[in-house]
Amino acid sequence: xxxxxxxxxxxxxxxxxxxxxxxxxxxxxxxxxxxxxxxxxxxxxxxxxxxxxxxxxxxxxxxxxxxxxxxxxxxxxxxxxxxxxxxxxxxxxxxxxxxxxxxxxxxxxxxxxxxxxxxxxxxxxxxxxxxxxxxxxxxxxxxxxxxxxxxxxxxxxxxxxxxxxxxxxxxxxxxxxxxxxxxxxxxxxxxxxxxxxxxxxxxxxxxxxxxxxxxxxxxxxxxxxxxxxxxxxxxxxxxxxxxxxxxxxxxxxxxxxxxxxxxxxxxxxxxxxxxxxxxxxxxxxxxxxxxxxxxxxxxxxxxxxxxxxxx
Amino acid sequence: xxxxxxxxxxxxxxxxxxxxxxxxxxxxxxxxxxxxxxxxxxxxxxxxxxxxxxxxxxxxxxxxxxxxxxxxxxxxxxxxxxxxxxxxxxxxxxxxxxxxxxxxxxxxxxxxxxxxxxxxxxxxxxxxxxxxxxxxxxxxxxxxxxxxxxxxxxxxxxxxxxxxxxxxxxxxxxxxxxxxxxxxxxxxxxxxxxxxxxxxxxxxxxxxxxxxxxxxxxxxxxxxxxxxxxxxxxxxxxxxxxxxxxxxxxxxxxxxxxxxxxxxxxxxxxxxxxxxxxxxxxxxxxxxxxxxxxxxxxxxxxxxxxxxxxxxxxxxxxxxxxxxxxxxxxxxxxxxxxxxxxxxxxxxxxxxxxxxxxxxxxxxxxxxxxxxxxxxxxxxxxxxxxxxxxxxxxxxxxxxxxxxxxxxxxxxxxxxxxxxxxxxxxxxxxxxxxxxxxxxxxxxxxxxxx
Numbered sequence: 081x082x083x084x085x086x087x088x089x090x091x092x093x094x095x096x097x098x099x100x101x102x103x104x105x106x107x108x109x110x111x112x113x114x115x116x117x118x119x120x121x122x123x124x125x126x127x128x129x130x131x132x133x134x135x136x137x138x139x140x141x142x143x144x145x146x147x148x149x150x151x152x153x154x155x156x157x158x159x160x161x162x163x164x165x166x167x168x169x170x171x172x173x174x175x176x177x178x179x180x181x182x183x184x185x186x187x188x189x190x191x192x193x194x195x196x197x198x199x200x201x202x203x204x205x206x207x208x209x210x211x212x213x214x215x216x217x218x219x220x221x222x223x224x225x226x227x228x229x230x231x232x233x234x235x236x237x238x239x240x241x242x243x244x245x246x247x248x249x250x251x252x253x254x255x256x257x258x259x260x261x262x263x264x265x266x267x268x269x270x271x272x273x274x275x276x277x278x279x280x281x282x283x284x285x286x287x288x289x290x291x292x293x294x295x296x297x298x299x300x301x302x303x304x305x306x307x308x309x310x311x312x313x314x315x316x317x318x319x320x321x322x323x324x325x326x327x328x329x330x331x332x333x334x335x336x337x338x339x340x341x342x343x344x345x346x347x348x349x350x351x352x353x354x355x356x357x358x359x360x361x362x363x364x365x366x367x368x369x370x371x372x373x374x375x376x377x378x379x380x381x382x383x384x385x386x387x388x389x390x391x
Numbered sequence: 392x393x394x395x396x397x398x399x400x401x402x403x404x405x406x407x408x409x410x411x412x413x414x415x416x417x418x419x420x421x422x423x424x425x426x427x428x429x430x431x432x433x434x435x436x437x438x439x440x441x442x443x444x445x446x447x448x449x450x451x452x453x454x455x456x457x458x459x460x461x462x463x464x465x466x467x468x469x470x471x472x473x474x475x476x477x478x479x480x481x482x483x484x485x486x487x488x489x490x491x492x493x494x495x496x497x498x499x500x501x502x503x504x505x506x507x508x509x510x511x512x513x514x515x516x517x518x519x520x521x522x523x524x525x526x527x528x529x530x531x532x533x534x535x536x537x538x539x540x541x542x543x544x545x546x547x548x549x550x551x552x553x554x555x556x557x558x559x560x561x562x563x564x565x566x567x568x569x570x571x572x573x574x575x576x577x578x579x580x581x582x583x584x585x586x587x588x589x590x591x592x593x594x595x596x597x598x599x600x601x602x603x604x605x606x607x608x609x610x611x612x613x614x615x616x617x618x619x620x621x622x623x624x625x626x627x628x629x630x631x632x633x634x635x636x637x638x639x640x641x642x643x644x645x646x647x648x649x650x651x652x653x654x655x656x657x658x659x660x661x662x663x664x665x666x667x668x669x670x671x672x673x674x675x676x677x678x679x680x681x682x683x684x685x686x687x688x689x690x691x692x693x694x695x696x697x698x699x700x701x702x703x704x705x706x707x708x709x710x711x712x713x714x715x716x717x718x719x720x721x722x723x724x725x726x727x728x729x730x731x732x733x734x735x736x737x738x739x740x741x742x743x744x745x746x747x748x749x750x751x752x753x754x755x756x757x758x759x760x761x762x763x764x765x766x767x768x769x770x771x772x773x774x775x776x777x778x779x780x781x782x783x784x785x786x787x788x789x790x791x792x793x794x795x796x797x798x799x800x801x802x803x804x805x806x807x808x809x810x811x812x813x814x815x816x817x818x819x820x821x822x823x824x825x826x827x828x829x830x831x832x833x834x835x836x837x838x839x840x841x
Contacts, residue, residue: 138833138836138837139837140837140838143478143479146837147836147837222653226656226659227648227649227650227651227656228648228650228656228659228660228663228665228666238584238585246649248651249649249650249651250811251807251811251813334652335652335800337594337651337652337803337804337807338594338651338652338807338811339804339807339808339811339813340804351797351800354475354478354479355471355475355796355797355800356794356796356797356830357478357794357834358833
């Protein structure tokens with residue numbers, strides 16, 4: 081398909097002509113954007129507006145707003161220790177998972193980037209977890225995490241003479257355990273993206289660096305990482321958002337417990353809305369989560385992106 | 392490519408997109424019936440594993456013998472999942488719906504159902520053959536809104552072989568909290584860095600409710616919410632505190648272990664002989680027996696009672712069948728026929744044999760299939776006896792509130808706080824009671840319940 085020239089030729093048309101052309105272009109753009117716009121309107125923007133609307137009400141169990149509460153739900157959230165706990169747990173979860181996932185994937189990607197016979201096998205293996213759904217991963221890890229002696233992880237600990245860990249049943253170990261499983265799951269996607277990034281790096285730069293006497297570490301530190309920084313930045317943003325929105329592993333493995341130690345905001349929203357039928361307060365939490373992610377993403381773009389080296 | 396052609400393609404795509412979007416809204420219901428054909432009854436259930444197979448076999452038999460009615464079984468995940476799906480879009484619901492024990496209040500308050508009593512009265516259905524305790528549990532104001540179906544009681548499972556090895560009498564299971572504690576200590580052994588624990592029970596709110604009833608204490612005020620709508624939680628009563636104190640002490644003393652919230656974890660540990668006693672529904676006896684085959688002998692005892700408690704009984708658990716009122720009359724009538732058929736002695740016996748759920752139709756015990764089952768698992772009689780020995784009162788009828796799901800989760804959190812030393816049993820239950828009370832009051836406010 082041939083693309084139309086986006087800009088009109090300079091000076092060849094009168095002002096009104098430019099305007100007409102602009103409107104025409106807008107119409108044209110709308111036609112192209114139409115399908116996604118409609119989908120976004122129905123599945124994203126409408127629910128968003130409705131969420132804000134619901135957050136001002138107390139609902140009946142059917143979800144119909146019945147009692148106007150104004151900003152009461154937000155005030156309650158601000159003073160609620162359990163919501164504060166959820167915010168802390170969510171941030172901890174991001175902290176435990178995002179750097180870990182990116183570092184582990186980077187390590188694997190650099191390893192798998194060497195040119196060896198059969199390296200394709202390793203590349204496939206490292207990226208396998210992208211094909212595993214949260215539900216199946218959680219079910220597999222539920223068996224691994226089993227706190228009794230029949231749990232696989234505890235069995236390995238026993239083999240090397242270490243004491244058993246409660247994994248999901250103690251408040252101290254539950255969140256790190258979930259993070260471990262989430263890192264494992266995230267490695268697949270991150271690996272593929274980083275691998276793509278690594279493969280697109282120009283070989284000549286490394287060559288001249290080698291001629292200049294740069295060692296492997298120096299090459300990695302001063303060439304690979306800066307050149308890869310757009311990819312790393314993309315992963316940082318995407319992984320952070322994904323970590324904040326994680327739900328499946330919490331729903332299947334811990335139900336937010338023990339004692340709220342894994343009650344992240346998304347899970348708390350789900351409990352509030354669909355178990356406790358308190359759609360109003362749940363919507364308020366959703367709005368707060370939206371604002372948190374928005375601010376974080378803006379911060380990432382404002383602060384971290386300055387260090388990103390675009391070629 | 393020409394511009395006009397592009398526009399045409401895009402327009403087609405747009406229209407297709409609309410179809411996709413609006414198509415989602417109308418699919419899924421089964422209320423349209425082909426004229427003259429058999430009536431389809433959509434039946435949502437939450438039975439997994441072995442019970443699901445048994446239910447499918449039963450329904451296949453129904454479909455084969457009823458040309459005018461065809462039942463479409465739809466597994467909707469856990470009770471909670473199915474319940475939440477119905478809550479989210481009642482209009483897309485089924486004709487026949489299996490709801491868990493604690494969903495009764497909500498189902499009635501939400502006004503989604505045709506009371507089962509209407510059908511019972513109209514067709515003069517004989518209820519005298521049904522277990523009275525089970526009927527009372529589901530009755531509201533003397534009326535049955537749903538038909539009891541899968542019914543279970545909690546029991547104590549113990550490893551007879553380990554009892555013998557520890558010098559305990561395998562025919563004298565513990566009956567009180569103190570007995571459990573004493574036996575658990577005797578059963579706990581350490582060897583080669585591995586510990587076999589005397590006892591473990593999942594952190595499951597249902598068990599707490601059961602212990603409370605066993606000890607003669609109410610869950611909520613106003614006669615467990617049965618004299619009139621409950622307004623206050625009573626989980627922090629002395630009986631409640633005793634339960635948690637006992638639970639926590641055994642773990643602190645090393646005679647019991649905490650395996651988290653999943654009953655599947657305690658079941659696996661019991662089957663692998665890593666724990667000697669556990670609490671679970673009578674419904675899992677066939678599963679546990681399979682796990683124990685060739686390794687050890689299983690004993691069953693009634694749910695242990697508190698040290699100071701008089702001999703009360705547990706509440707029943709499980710689920711009941713509901714007919715939804717927003718479906719055509721013919722479908723509701725057809726659903727009623729399915730309900731009648733399922734609760735007949737032959738089907739009830741097959742149901743018990745295939746699942747371990749109690750036979751709620753008393754005549755079912757005379758069926759040969761049931762007799763064979765009892766010969767194979769003689770200890771199953773303990774569960775049925777426990778049902779029969781339970782006195783009839785507000786306590787054993789169980790609490791009835793519209794926010795039971797969240798109340799149960801709140802109690803589970805309190806148990807975790809106590810067991811994990813985050814709070815004393817009293818403090819944990821006080822906080823839980825406060826939270827449940829506020830949830831009940833908010834529910835009453837939004838539902839206009841007075």
